Amino acid sequence: MIAIYHLQLSLSIVLYLILSSTNTIVHTFANSKLFFYYEYIMFFFVSVGAQRINQKILVGPNHINAYSGETIHFPCIVSKQSNAIVTWCWNDFCTLGRTQLIHHETTIDGLISIYQYQAYPRFRLSVNERHNHYNLSIIHVSNKDEGVFQCQVQRTMNANEARSERVQLTLIDPPNGLPTLIIPSMPLKQEQSANITCLSSPSKPASLLILYKNDEIIDGLSSSAKLSFELNTDTNKNLTKLIYTINNPDSSWNNVLIRCEQIYNIEKQNSQLDVTAKIHVYYKPKARIESQNRYPLTANSTATFRCIVHGNPEPKLRWFANSMDLTSLTSSIINIPLSKNVHNHSIGCTAVNSVGVTNTSIRLLIRYPPVFIIRPPKIVVLDLNSKSSLNPTIIRCIVDSYPRSKIIWYRYGEIITEGSLFNLENITKRDQQGVYSYKIETDGFDTIQNDFIIYIKGKPLIYIQESKQHKRLFECHVYSSSPILSIIWKLNDQSIESNDQSSISTTCDENICISKLIHDYRKLIPSSQTLNRLSCIAENEFGIEHSRLYQLERSNDPSMVLVVIILCTFTLIILFSIIAIYCCCRARYIRKKHNSSNKKKLPIVFDEHYSINELIKEVGSLKTCNTSLNNTDQLSFKMESTDHLLTTLFNKNTKKLLDDLSNESSTNSASFHSKSTTTIYNNEYSPRLTEADFTFSGISPLYTCPHPMNV
Numbered sequence: 001m002i003a004i005y006h007l008q009l010s011l012s013i014v015l016y017l018i019l020s021s022t023n024t025i026v027h028t029f030a031n032s033k034l035f036f037y038y039e040y041i042m043f044f045f046v047s048v049g050a051q052r053i054n055q056k057i058l059v060g061p062n063h064i065n066a067y068s069g070e071t072i073h074f075p076c077i078v079s080k081q082s083n084a085i086v087t088w089c090w091n092d093f094c095t096l097g098r099t100q101l102i103h104h105e106t107t108i109d110g111l112i113s114i115y116q117y118q119a120y121p122r123f124r125l126s127v128n129e130r131h132n133h134y135n136l137s138i139i140h141v142s143n144k145d146e147g148v149f150q151c152q153v154q155r156t157m158n159a160n161e162a163r164s165e166r167v168q169l170t171l172i173d174p175p176n177g178l179p180t181l182i183i184p185s186m187p188l189k190q191e192q193s194a195n196i197t198c199l200s201s202p203s204k205p206a207s208l209l210i211l212y213k214n215d216e217i218i219d220g221l222s223s224s225a226k227l228s229f230e231l232n233t234d235t236n237k238n239l240t241k242l243i244y245t246i247n248n249p250d251s252s253w254n255n256v257l258i259r260c261e262q263i264y265n266i267e268k269q270n271s272q273l274d275v276t277a278k279i280h281v282y283y284k285p286k287a288r289i290e291s292q293n294r295y296p297l298t299a300n301s302t303a304t305f306r307c308i309v310h311g312n313p314e315p316k317l318r319w320f321a322n323s324m325d326l327t328s329l330t331s332s333i334i335n336i337p338l339s340k341n342v343h344n345h346s347i348g349c350t351a352v353n354s355v356g357v358t359n360t361s362i363r364l365l366i367r368y369p370p371v372f373i374i375r376p377p378k379i380v381v382l383d384l385n386s387k388s389s390l391n392p393t394i395i396r397c398i399v400d401s402y403p404r405s406k407i408i409w410y411r412y413g414e415i416i417t418e419g420s421l422f423n424l425e426n427i428t429k430r431d432q433q434g435v436y437s438y439k440i441e442t443d444g445f446d447t448i449q450n451d452f453i454i455y456i457k458g459k460p461l462i463y464i465q466e467s468k469q470h471k472r473l474f475e476c477h478v479y480s481s482s483p484i485l486s487i488i489w490k491l492n493d494q495s496i497e498s499n500d501q502s503s504i505s506t507t508c509d510e511n512i513c514i515s516k517l518i519h520d521y522r523k524l525i526p527s528s529q530t531l532n533r534l535s536c537i538a539e540n541e542f543g544i545e546h547s548r549l550y551q552l553e554r555s556n557d558p559s560m561v562l563v564v565i566i567l568c569t570f571t572l573i574i575l576f577s578i579i580a581i582y583c584c585c586r587a588r589y590i591r592k593k594h595n596s597s598n599k600k601k602l603p604i605v606f607d608e609h610y611s612i613n614e615l616i617k618e619v620g621s622l623k624t625c626n627t628s629l630n631n632t633d634q635l636s637f638k639m640e641s642t643d644h645l646l647t648t649l650f651n652k653n654t655k656k657l658l659d660d661l662s663n664e665s666s667t668n669s670a671s672f673h674s675k676s677t678t679t680i681y682n683n684e685y686s687p688r689l690t691e692a693d694f695t696f697s698g699i700s701p702l703y704t705c706p707h708p709m710n711v
């Protein structure tokens with residue numbers, strides 16, 4: 001192993017001395033077959049000898065977008081073995097040919113040697129051996145220089161090769177025109193596909209295309225869109241093509257604005273150009289029926305419906321009912337009388353144009369109350385001892401309504417079963433006979449409840465009930481499958497006969513007899529101490545049956561109720577009268593107390609503002625008070641006598657009295673101030689009476705209401 005290593009080292013030194021004689025020989029040797037054999041021999045010795053080391057690309061090239069005529073630079077700084085060779089690859093072609101030294105440049109970083117590739121004169125290689133810089137420059141770049149570039153460090157006997165990333169050189173050439181929008185001939189027809197094509201203006205690199213439908217972006221990645229790029233060989237520029245397929249044009253595409261936007265955003269170039277076109281589509285009509293009614297629909301009313309249609313071309317409208325055309329109806333609004341007969345029927349409208357026909361319909365669901373189709377019988381007769389097929393086994397109750405009714409069967413308020421059938425096979429005992437009922441419940445309508453009788457053949461079945469219309473009428477219902485022999489009414493075990501106190505009448509029908517008892521309440525029930533038990537007894541060929549005892553109560557007598565009402569009314573009247581008298585006297589007492597506190601002897605003054613009518617009103621107030629207390633014999637004042645005396649007093653010697661009063665008023669003016677004057681209106685004068693006590697001759701003193709506390 002040591003011998004092989006020394007041989008490898010000796011051979012490497014010899015080859016390096018030979019190849020390092022000149023840089024020109026090095027680059028020439030790198031492109032020759034001898035270099036290939038050298039690499040192979042080095043690889044062989046390295047694989048046998050010491051461990052290989054990794055060379056690195058410290059700084060590699062980047063993607064470059066350049067304009068035509070510019071100079072671009074691809075950097076390449078490496079970490080390598082001293083004998084390693086650095087090369088550049090262009091479009092995966094790594095032998096660019098021989099290089100020729102142009103000149104040297106001395107910089108702070110050291111000596112830089114500038115080489116020119118003989119096959120590509122605009123390609124320059126700048127080499128700084130001190131820092132391992134191998135930069136590639138292209139002068140006056142053109143479209144021919146575009147491609148992929150890569151920097152490589154060749155492997156040596158004891159080092160692996162190193163490669164940079166592949167970078168792209170792209171020449172920038174902005175578009176110089178608007179995009180092109182290609183649409184098919186208008187109008188489009190439904191169920192016929194159509195393509196919309198958008199082409200960009202030639203550019204480098206290719207422009208981006210976006211298609212809009214009424215300002216909404218159409219997904220370019222959908223199955224209906226196809227995006228492709230093409231190269232124009234004449235100009236060496238790119239074209240972008242976006243094709244969108246409308247598989248089934250319909251109303252959503254009618255009057256749609258299509259816009260194709262071209263976007264070019266490279267380096268400092270930023271442009272957005274667009275072109276628009278409008279789409280017109282002939283499509284099959286669309287129709288829908290709109291109800292202008294309050295739900296739910298009910299029978300015996302009118303419903304209004306409107307058919308709304310639209311299409312291109314404009315469609316024609318017609319109505320139909322249950323698949324029958326109503327050619328006479330051409331308006332878009334119709335009114336339909338609703339009844340039970342049109343429930344669950346359908347009504348619709350048809351829209352027609354040159355593209356197609358559209359039908360739409362609705363079903364009329366009308367609410368109507370339950371109607372009997374099969375009504376249960378009022379009496380069902382069963383023979384438990386008979387096996388005949390004529391013996392009923394079920395009772396049917398079938399009703400027609402919407403919504404569907406719920407039927408419940410009861411006995412004495414307890415639910416037996418639900419549904420339209422009542423099974424009679426469960427009736428096996430005589431004590432199961434009696435009154436049954438069924439209830440029909442329908443949402444939105446009143447509940448129907450009826451009774452029926454299940455009678456088992458044998459003795460009569462008897463029920464007593466008091467009439468709801470007439471308080472003095474009792475009815476005895478007797479059910480029997482055989483003729484009734486007799487019906488007897490009893491009160492306290494004593495038979496009741498038709499007389500002036502009571503009246504009995506009996507009517508019979510198939511399987512039922514009704515005996516009616518009309519009685520005089522007061523004569524029929526002589527005393528409240530009596531038990532007053534009423535019963536009914538019936539007989540047929542199978543025997544005699546007693547009804548349950550019916551208890552009569554004296555409180556049921558209507559006259560007693562009337563007496564109670566009269567007594568209550570009289571009590572209320574008395575109570576309100578006492579309250580009114582108390583309030584009146586209380587008010588008079590408070591007024592008198594107030595006047596007595598300010599009592600002062602003043603002369604009589606006659607004021608024009610105080611008339612005889614006001615005085616009479618005061619006397620009338622006393623009359624009202626006297627009338628209220630008339631029942632207590634505390635007043636004996638007569639209003640008629642008072643009115644007559646007052647009239648006589650004030651009409652006698654009227655002129656003289658006026659003069660005397662005027663003089664007296666003047667005499668006492670020093671001690672009493674009054675703005676009153678003597679005024680005569682219609683031969684009447686207006687005296688103001690002082691609060692002092694005085695009496696007129698011939699007039700008895702006025703009665704004063706007693707103190708409220710003494711009432």
